[in-house]
Amino acid sequence: MKVIILTLSILFLSCSSYKINNYYDEFEKFEWFRYENNLIQENYIGIDVEINPQIWTKGKIKIYSLQVKLVGKEKLNIEEGFSLIISANGEIINLGNDTNKSFRKRVSKNIYYEEAWFEVDDEVIYKLAFAENCKFKINGKTQFIKGYFSKFNHNTFKDFYKNHIDASIWEIPTLKKETTKNTFSIKSKILKKPETTLNKFSQILFSNGWEGYLEEIKLNNKLDNIESIEKLNINFELPVRVNQYIYPKFNILRIIFKERNKIPNVTKNNIQIYPCAKCLNTFPLGKFKFLFPNMPASEIKDLENWAAYRKENDVYLIIGEEFKQDNNEIFGYIIEYFNSETNTDIDILEDRLNKNYTNKKELFEAGKMVQIFLKENNFYLGEIDGLFGKKSIISLQKFLKEKEFYDGKIDGIKNIKLENAIKNYQNFLNVKRTGWINIQTAKKMIK
Incomplete structure (x- = not known):
């Protein structure tokens, strides 16, 4: 009986087609696509399994995820522990579990419906689309299901990848002499960490309503370990008043050191917010007086509302205008930008x-x-x-x-x-x- 059911399942899958479900929210301005009915061949009698790719978009934000759907007479109790493990050409991808994104309900006397969502990046979608050998295992509280991707499943993910991630991955079909079938050459997808510079960050600010300008600071000859200094000045057309304003004025200084082992008191890849410029283990603002031409040396020593961030040989100083709202929001943007791993970030x-x-x-x-x-x-x-x-x-x-x-x-x-x-x-x-x-x-x- 088990063999007959599996055979029927395979015959059904061979003539299956996925369905695209789409929703657009005109109020919140987000859109959502899911490629449904992507039935998977598995070894568990009594449960149908779908692993469906989906995307949620809002503006430039794109979030990819997998919907795992189980329907049948049996249940895996995914609310109490559910995980998805995928093997793509031998590479193990453990997506873990998140009980906040899973639920189970009884749809009739003998049928259960279980669903879970797993957020993934586009690399996982790519592997599910193009891996020659793709297997999966779904772990429930006490039982598990395992199976493999068919050609139909791979094609579903290929179409999703082409339509929502990168259509350029398909090159123009070429006709081989020995066959009448079209074959496609697939480009290898290489993810590179984006280049993050003060100039690019300033362009992001300027293109989103912020106002200011970027300049190069003339160097003091005494600073022999400094290669160059850039300064980003930010101002706003919105009103600014003491204790009551829309956004703070601030400066970002990029100081490029020649030797990283001579950078004073700044931990690599870690924001440091300083209470004052004269405190112990503080970046020595006093040596950079020429950066504050309109400020007496005594005021520089008492500066508050500033932070430092180091990236390799560069030190970024974020200095807010005094007696106004602190610059925590600005500090957060800076750190998030320079720690970005992908262009999506x-x-x-x-x-x-x-x-x-x-x-x-x-x-x-x-x-x-x-x-x-x-x-x-x-x-x-x-x-x-x-x-x-x-x-x-x-x-x-x-x-x-x-x-x-x-x-x-x-x-x-x-x-x-x-x-x-x-x-x-x-x-x-x-x-x-x-x-x-x-x-x-x-x-x-x-x-």
Whole structure:
């Protein structure tokens, strides 16, 4: 009986075809593709197994994963322990397990449905598409399933790879003399770690709304171990005020040392945030006074809000403008950029930079629009600057109180009552409930 079932399974697979499932979310602006019905030949009677490639995209972000689907009379209890191991031409790929991305349900009296997702990179997709010998093993709590990829399964992954990762991997078909079949030459895919430089990082910032310029610093002759110094100056067109602004002004200095063993007090590939320039084991800013032409030496020694990061012979100094919000966000971007292993990592960073800048700019524009609206309706007497401070919040509280959405104190302080009042007002305007003013709320207010 077992042999008959396997034979029928093989016959079924030989005439199978995958199905492309696609979804686009117009609100969150993401798209998702899955190549379904990729049934796998396996040795477990009573369970059908699919290993389906899928991709989630948003802007430049691309996330690849495998959907493993089990349907049958038996169950592996994947919620309590489930892992996927693949062998591609003898290379073992252990994808482990993540119980947050797996579930099981009974779809009828005798049928169970189990599913798990495994996030992978494009190299895994490549190997599943082009490996000559590909096997797998699915481990459950007490049982396991193992099997191998058929030509149909490889073709499913090849089509997915060609359509969603790299179509150039296929060269023009050439006709062999001894056969009438077309054969394809497959290019070897080599992943190289992306080149990360201050110039490229500055271009990412500039292309996503940040403003500034990159310059080369004239060297002091006394710094005989320094090869060159670059300086990135960042400023913004958005308003900047003490203790209240959209983004900080900052500088990034790239100091290239001739000899790495003479770089002072900077651990390789590790961010170091310093409390002051005169503390022990601190990068000696005092030796680089010419980098701060408008600052007395005593102030340089008391500098705070700065960090250093070393990459090979280069030291990057990130220095924020004093008496303003600290530069932790900027420090994070720098470290993430220089530690990027793939171009996808950089794409994800760039998408987040763009989103953060856009969100802050929209918040500023929304603030101006609401201030204008409140001023026209005699609730606000302050400056139209987009910086929604205490006076602006007081005027908003008065407006919401008059409209019977807010019953708290008129004190210019953000609190849970004000947040709930704004949510109720947004519900009245038929916009997304966020608990704070945004561009959609502002546009509806002024209509």
